[in-house]
Amino acid sequence: MALKINMATSMDPSMSWKKTIQMRIRRRNEKESIPFKALFETHLRLANQIEASRSQNVQLHVQVERLQQENTDLQSKGLSSSPGPVENVGKGSAAYRQLEQKCFKLNEELTDVHRKKGENAQQLIDLTALLKTKESELQKNEESLNEALIRVGAYEDEIRNLEMAVLELRKTNEDLRDELQNMTLLCSKNEESLYRLQAENAELVTRVMDEKGRDADILNSTNAIIQEVLNDKMKKALEEAASETPTPMPEPKSSIGEGRKLLRPGSMSASTLSRAPSLPPPVSFVMSVPDKNIAQFEAHDGEVHTVKFCPSGAFFATGGADRKLKLWEFLNNSCQNSAVLFGSNLAVTCIDFDDQENLILGAANDCTIRIWGTHDHRLRQTLTGHSNKVLAAKFLSDPNKFVSGSHDRTLKIWDLRSRACTRTMFAGSMCNDLVTSDGAGTNIISGHVDKKIRFWDARSNARTKEILLNGKVTSLDLSPDRQSLLACTRDDALKIVDLRTNQVITSCSAEGFKVACDYTRAAFSPDGEYVTAGSQDGSIFYWKAKNGEMEKQIKDHKGPVICVSWHPSCRQLISCDRAKNVILWADF
Numbered sequence: 001m002a003l004k005i006n007m008a009t010s011m012d013p014s015m016s017w018k019k020t021i022q023m024r025i026r027r028r029n030e031k032e033s034i035p036f037k038a039l040f041e042t043h044l045r046l047a048n049q050i051e052a053s054r055s056q057n058v059q060l061h062v063q064v065e066r067l068q069q070e071n072t073d074l075q076s077k078g079l080s081s082s083p084g085p086v087e088n089v090g091k092g093s094a095a096y097r098q099l100e101q102k103c104f105k106l107n108e109e110l111t112d113v114h115r116k117k118g119e120n121a122q123q124l125i126d127l128t129a130l131l132k133t134k135e136s137e138l139q140k141n142e143e144s145l146n147e148a149l150i151r152v153g154a155y156e157d158e159i160r161n162l163e164m165a166v167l168e169l170r171k172t173n174e175d176l177r178d179e180l181q182n183m184t185l186l187c188s189k190n191e192e193s194l195y196r197l198q199a200e201n202a203e204l205v206t207r208v209m210d211e212k213g214r215d216a217d218i219l220n221s222t223n224a225i226i227q228e229v230l231n232d233k234m235k236k237a238l239e240e241a242a243s244e245t246p247t248p249m250p251e252p253k254s255s256i257g258e259g260r261k262l263l264r265p266g267s268m269s270a271s272t273l274s275r276a277p278s279l280p281p282p283v284s285f286v287m288s289v290p291d292k293n294i295a296q297f298e299a300h301d302g303e304v305h306t307v308k309f310c311p312s313g314a315f316f317a318t319g320g321a322d323r324k325l326k327l328w329e330f331l332n333n334s335c336q337n338s339a340v341l342f343g344s345n346l347a348v349t350c351i352d353f354d355d356q357e358n359l360i361l362g363a364a365n366d367c368t369i370r371i372w373g374t375h376d377h378r379l380r381q382t383l384t385g386h387s388n389k390v391l392a393a394k395f396l397s398d399p400n401k402f403v404s405g406s407h408d409r410t411l412k413i414w415d416l417r418s419r420a421c422t423r424t425m426f427a428g429s430m431c432n433d434l435v436t437s438d439g440a441g442t443n444i445i446s447g448h449v450d451k452k453i454r455f456w457d458a459r460s461n462a463r464t465k466e467i468l469l470n471g472k473v474t475s476l477d478l479s480p481d482r483q484s485l486l487a488c489t490r491d492d493a494l495k496i497v498d499l500r501t502n503q504v505i506t507s508c509s510a511e512g513f514k515v516a517c518d519y520t521r522a523a524f525s526p527d528g529e530y531v532t533a534g535s536q537d538g539s540i541f542y543w544k545a546k547n548g549e550m551e552k553q554i555k556d557h558k559g560p561v562i563c564v565s566w567h568p569s570c571r572q573l574i575s576c577d578r579a580k581n582v583i584l585w586a587d588f
Contacts, residue, residue, distance in 0.1 A: 303562070309568065343379045433447045508548045
């Protein structure tokens, strides 16, 4: 029988539960013993009566035998004393009648004794069976009691352990309270320091912005003068060429080279130059793919997940597993870190710039997308809404809007003005990369783990079509004319899809080329002539986009290459690997 022990709280918990157990054992004994006490007494009394009846029965048997002997003796004497029919005489005598009556009474008493003996025997059998039943119940109760005592012992041990744990928790709680008080005081001091430093920082930022504005004005004036000189040179060259016999005009490499040197990377000046309306668009003279390692360095404290040139090519950004996004410039034949953007709680997986280079976007494994300013390097916005890591995000034509793709199987369109998600598209599969196929950003193309490329109409959230490939899609990139789509897949091949027919027109693969991970990034060259991607063994492969023929394989990385990005001039390529390294390649 299970015992339910209620633990009463008092000054001495151990004495309380012991008294409770003793009291409950006494109550159980009273409950289980007293009702059967009368039964045992009755059984004992009946046993004594049966024993007395047996003794009396034996005595009556002896007495009957004696009377029978006396009767026999009397009959013998009667026969010997008088002749003739003794039987009739004996039967008619008074002594015979007395003996006969006495014998009849004795027979009746004997019958009663036998009847009582049978009743007592039956009662004894019933009581014996009942006794066995009660003994069995008593044994079960004893077993239950033993089990309850064992449980009580276990409860005692548990109570002691809990009491010790309570004491430890109280001590820990006191320590934590003391630590909380100390941390509160420290936090107050840090807040005061923070406010003071923020005020100083705001003052310094204002001063720096003023200095940058003055530098930009000076640089703009210088560039205007340089542009006039270049235009005069070009005009004179055209006049000379017109006056002479028509011959192929040599490529003005030196002038363009001088122009590029003047567009030396810088955070404010380069972006200002890239937006100056007086400058012509960059001209590309690609003779060969970038294959010379001109700068190699460790960019992050862990894996480098993504790298990207800004639209003007003045600088580039990297993101890694150390939760940092860094901006770099190529100065004096080396890459120099110009800024470190903080804020991410997990690895940065994707980077993108707006067309004006005012904002830089960083997606991360902490399910968020963050926006920083490229000039002041301040965190502008942190946008949450995805429930899994975000591997892809791209600005739309409107710099206040961008689209993101996540492993939570959704695509989301965000508005920076309202700081909220305006549309959600449910893809049904984890998204590894995405691009926008038109300037307005209404047509979105996404690549997924289920080997499918999905096309979306952002105006209606509708999926317009799908293309099934042979492996997981790790990255997507559009050709400069937006007529072809490059897809990198885990079957170790690059696929070029004609967006007019939605058919794969070229497949690029090579011996030794192996896609390293689910977020390996491949890219079109800015002129659309080449496609490139990194491999598991640290190599970088170049293919001709027209026919899929491999152009070149280069290798300087010590780890798997994850991402590549072309310079807008087509003469430089930046690549990163899992071994913390970033390499800048050039064709000169």
